[in-house]
Amino acid sequence: AQSVAQPEDQVNVAEGNPLTVKCTYSVSGNPYLFWYVQYPNRGLQFLLKYITGDNLVKGSYGFEAEFNKSQTSFHLKKPSALVSDSALYFCAVRVPRGFKTIFGAGTRLFVKA
């Protein structure tokens, strides 16, 4: 069965420190991978995606993610966290030519000033 795992319910980091939010997936083939962010009582905002090519992808607000095919991971990273990065982050996968996007359960990021 296709699935996405975000092993950490919550990640705490001090402002200015690097952050990592982890994501692993179990999907056959070569899926498309996405990260979204959700602020309270809001919809999801797209951050970045991996379709093909360079394993390190850069996205909005200074975020980047590293695709690792052998480990089936797509971890979200940022070199220097901001308090305003505090939000709920979702990893998602979609099978090429498929219709359904599968989301992880989400990781809440707290950045302390």
Added chain:
Amino acid sequence: DAGVTQSPTHLIKTRGQQVTLRCSPKSGHDTVSWYQQALGQGPQFIFQYYEEEERQRGNFPDRFSGHQFPNYSSELNVNALLLGDSALYLCASSPRYITGAEAFFGQGTRLTVV
């Protein structure tokens, strides 16, 4: 560009009632997907529409149905509401003709069933 718009933003219904939620996709997008996000969980795929037909359905009962109109807007209908249907319902649109395109989400409709 208004992006994806959903209406209403909040809704309170009684068990057993029926509800209709509406979504207008981002300009240029022809595909609409609906998701249910229960409190503290990730969005769960309900179904996707393009060319006015349901293309794939997630693990949701037939009480959940939808429709897409010629202008690509969409409705989600839920019949015989249960308390467990209380959730944030998200609509997402994307352009089918762009490989790997990300979905754009609306702000959601918060449905409370009492």
